[in-house]
Amino acid sequence: MQHCSKKYHAVVIFASMYQILRRIILIILLVAGADLGLKAQCTLRFSGQVRDADTREWLHAAVVRINELGITRVTDSLGRFSMEGLCPGHYDVVISHVGCETLYTHIHISADFSKEYSLPHASMQLGTVTVVGTLQSSMNREDLKGRELESVRGLSLGESLARINGVTTLQTGTNIYKPVIHGLHSNRVIILNNGIRQEGQQWGNEHAPEIDPYIANRVSVIKGASSLRYGSDAIGGVVLVEPKLLRAIPGTGGEINLAGFSNNRMGVLSGIMEGNLKKTPAFSWRAQGTVRRGGNAKTPGYWLENSGLSEYNFSLTAGWRKANWGTELYFSQFNTELGIFSGSHIGNVTDLMQVINAGTPPDYIRSAGFSYQIDRPRQEVQHNLIRSKTFFQTGNKGRFNILASWQYNNRLEYDKKRFQSSDESPQLDLSIGTAALDLVWDHNLIRGFRGTIGLSGAYQDNAYSRRLFIPNYRMQTGAIFWMEKWEKGKWLLDAGIRYDWRNMYDINNNDGKGYPKQQYQSASGQFGIYYNLKPGMQWYANLSTAWRAPHVNELYSDGLHHGAARIEKGDSSLVPERSNSLQLGMQWETGRWNISVNAYQKRIDDFIYLEPVFPPQLSIRGAFPAFRFTQNNAWLTGFDASVSYAWTHHIVSQTRVSVLRARNRETKDWLIQMPADRIEQELQYEFNNGKKIRESYLKARLQYVFRQSRVPATGQIEIIRPDGTKELAADYMPAPDAYTLLGIEAGAQVLVGKRLFSVSLSVSNLLDQEYRDYMNSFRYYADEMGRNIAFRIKIPFNF
């Protein structure tokens, strides 16, 4: 009850914060309005490339026209066109070429953007395409969209993101995937769910992002700390999960996605329905839902007992859009129930060493068959998000955005029961509520600059019941940021600053024990150069400094981590970590070559990590290695490179390489748990378009992941080898061997009546390879998933 009365206090804080914020907005508006001496200019660029959909050749002399403005461009010999000086807004675009069907499309521009168009020979009318621009900047941003996104439909968000070069996953078994960007993850990566920073219990290695990837038509990763817009913590990077814009053309439409997977017999059904009213064209709506149900996964040798999953998610969006203002309300709910492989829930270190030394789970675990049943141990997670987004044009000067959101996340973890008579309740029950408000003003060109100024504030309340792992706490955060971009000729410069405050208080456990409150504040900054050397070739460099305050688990966690068989202890004297990084990159596109390289060097001072302490801690279940959070200086350096070459208009090969070195600068040793180097080779064949079948392709992918040989040389964990010898090591088990995986994929768009169905068939781990990955915490217990055949179909509909 005492807990609740404090809530009203929070409302009062909010009300007073609101007063302050309102004043600041008024000031910003006045400043904007006062700047009358300048004529606002429209400076966005729309560029692209046009190709023949059938032969896949670039089309020379195609005509691209924006109807509303009467601007016309003719493509060059590589099919390229570019239009400058556009105002933000909606436009109808017509692309025509002698002998080809004219393409009518609709674009929404809020920033510079570039797109590839294909013109068909056949006399078919293509659907309307809505695209959102990508900002050209010195930041390294990579997208997963279109066919690439289609080919990972049905997988979890973390698993999907691993398609992006430089992004790997931190796995817990076959269901739980967290994105790792350049070796950093969890609190060091911010995930934006439809523009809102995801606030779950993301500190935990086995806490996957609670987001349905089907809401998005594009998933992007901004690598490194250069994006100041979303928060200071993102020293690893930012993941953006972005739905497409609401429908702008009157009518009702949608799509149904179906996917089936052979390995765990998982079925996925997802649907979207959306519409725009003819009578009130300002109003648009969308309803979306997904159901995923899978059973036990199978390694090449055995079933993984209790590895099923059950998930259902939905979201609703309503939008009202006028020329000068618009508002959108969004609600989403994510529900998942995940089985945790029963062979991973070990009782103590003796059990752990037994399964490691045996190299395989015990017989009574391996003898399990297929089942959809989800038993203990398991997790149940629910995430709710309500978001409202409102914008209004501030004259020609810019646009003011208000983003308000509320999130509530509940996580229940059920351990194995000690007795049949034990009650059914969970052992861990964590809930976290977050309310946040962002006020952002994007301004159009003023004296050569375009930029964004914003304020951001949030209030968070974390509560647990049952077993203590992290304490209850409340947190207030605030930030102010300002980013500008300046462009002239071939040069683009961007810079930004951000200042963050964080106040964590009311930290206590349910026995009444209090912990010291924590306050942190600091600045982040970014400066970058982007240089268009010649058409198709860009260089960029980005320098950034960012910080991350220690999170509650790093400060105060105290308890046994079951899956990892270790005791983790926080340290309340930890100070924020500071990352100074440099990124250099290049993109080069010619008719045949497409090369991109991104190299980075991060110096992280006071990098927080888990350090083993000696001696191990005695408990009723024997001695557990004890770890405490500590900090030291580190550096991470590496590069991601991708080279693709079009041998003919049909055959394209692509090579991707990702390399990372992570060192502890003080102990002169490697950092533990960093992804191994990897190389990927893809070969793709594109078929000519037929009358009924188009965009068909065949693809083979070979991935080689090196053994992670760069691990700490020594440690404090006493391990007993099968021959009885004892040794001290940094990990219970050496890093697994290198592995090679082969995958194939085939897909096409099929015209059925007037509908264009997308179908694809893919096989991952085609050779049913037995392997383990260093970044999977279940590498101690079992092999990875074996061969998995997936079938996907997308059915669009339109009324």
Add this chain to the structure above:
Amino acid sequence: MKSAFKWLFLSSAFILALTSCKKDKVPVNEEELITTVKLNFTEVGTSTVTTATFRDIDGEGGNPPSLFETVNLLAGRSYQVRIELLNESVSPAENITDEVVAEANDHQFYFQPSGVAVAVTNLDTDGNGFPLGVNSVWTAAAAGTGTLRLTLKHKPGIKANNDPVTVGDTDIELDWDVQVN
């Protein structure tokens, strides 16, 4: 527009205030916790009773165990041993031994002496006639010191005759110091 903004802001604060209130602070699942292991020795042929105790009130992690006593035995003597498991984090203390006995078919104690001449025999059995080990007889042959590993295994549905100690999940694993005089 200003009023819309105010409405949004206050309503989100309000919703947060409402929902985070519904959380009750439920205490730890006490019955899952075994804080204390007592070995009760009754010397065969006498009524001499001794006890050796292990106690860690806050479970794994947190504070280290507060008590871990040495087992003292006399050479050439036999002892009737009864294992007592308690959860002393609640008051009154909960007897966990009863639950082990009630679900004897899923549990088994193991006794592994090392470096000391102690033989553990006459384990009591579960309903299927498989060893349980809540009651046993310990015989100390000769003077010396060493350890005895006491393990409680949980093996629902998989308990079989002559199971090695590796089968199942470990609920207890304690290396008792043993002194035979």
